[in-house]
Amino acid sequence: NAGVTQTPKFQVLKTGQSMTLQCAQDMNHEYMSWYRQDPGMGLRLIHYSVGAGITDQGEVPNGYNVSRSTTEDFPLRLLSAAPSQTSVYFCASSYGSGGNGYTFGSGTRLTVV
Amino acid sequence: ELKVEQNPLFLSMQEGKNYTIYCNYSTTSDRLYWYRQDPGKSLESLFVLLSNGAVKQEGRLMASLDTKARLSTLHITAAVHDLSATYFCAVDEASGTYKYIFGTGTRLKVLA
Numbered sequence: 394n395a396g397v398t399q400t401p402k403f404q405v406l407k408t409g410q411s412m413t414l415q416c417a418q419d420m421n422h423e424y425m426s427w428y429r430q431d432p433g434m435g436l437r438l439i440h441y442s443v444g445a446g447i448t449d450q451g452e453v454p455n456g457y458n459v460s461r462s463t464t465e466d467f468p469l470r471l472l473s474a475a476p477s478q479t480s481v482y483f484c485a486s487s488y489g490s491g492g493n494g495y496t497f498g499s500g501t502r503l504t505v506v
Numbered sequence: 507e508l509k510v511e512q513n514p515l516f517l518s519m520q521e522g523k524n525y526t527i528y529c530n531y532s533t534t535s536d537r538l539y540w541y542r543q544d545p546g547k548s549l550e551s552l553f554v555l556l557s558n559g560a561v562k563q564e565g566r567l568m569a570s571l572d573t574k575a576r577l578s579t580l581h582i583t584a585a586v587h588d589l590s591a592t593y594f595c596a597v598d599e600a601s602g603t604y605k606y607i608f609g610t611g612t613r614l615k616v617l618a
Contacts (some may be wrong), residue, residue, distance in 0.1 A: 410520045424550070424604050433610065434610060434612050435594060435608045435610035436594065436610055437608070438605065438606065438607060441604065441605055441606075443604050451605065452607065473519050483549065485549075489567070489602070493551065493554060494539045494541070494551030494552075495539070495549075495596075497548045497549045497550075498548065499547075
């Protein structure tokens with residue numbers, strides 16, 4: 394049981410490049426979310442999903458796309474990277490009505506130069 | 507738009523002392539979560555509070571929820587150095603949406 398697996402752990406992009414941050418969970422969790430963490434700003438919700446085929450926007454969705462074709466995977470796509478997207482990205486998943494809280498992945502540290 | 511405010515943002519305290527971290531929120535949600543984050547690490551779930559008046563305790567930490575006041579507290583009893591971390595509360599934007607909004611966090615440093 395690996396929990397929530399995020400790849401890569403570190404990434405450096407040039408402005409304008411695109412990439413996909415991968416997130417997979419093996420706990421059969423329905424709910425998955427992407428957050429970004431910036432110093433002094435806590436965690437901000439980018440996109441979330443309540444099940445396969447269902448996604449919705451969070452607080453800061455601009456510049457990011459998601460899809461949820463399977464229960465296990467919830468990739469986050471950066472369409473055209475900008476320096477403002479330099480951050481630590483966390484994927485999280487939860488079962489049912491959030492009764493146990495989110496299980497977080499280990500994070501991806503992204504730098505856009 | 508849901509606002510989740512924590513205070514204090516920074517807290518430095520001596521070992522053995524008691525203190526309380528506050529989490530105020532602006533929605534009518536009755537679900538609130540507390541997480542811990544060590545420097546450079548991911549977040550770990552501490553408490554899940556799912557109804558008004560809920561109280562949970564684990565070791566030196568106790569969390570409570572007052573949905574009428576839209577307030578949760580995380581009380582630290584007889585702090586020890588190992589409790590040094592950043593603590594976040596998170597609230598469901600509205601009951602059943604599963605759209606969880608986090609506070610900005612409280613960075614706790616316990617001095618020996």
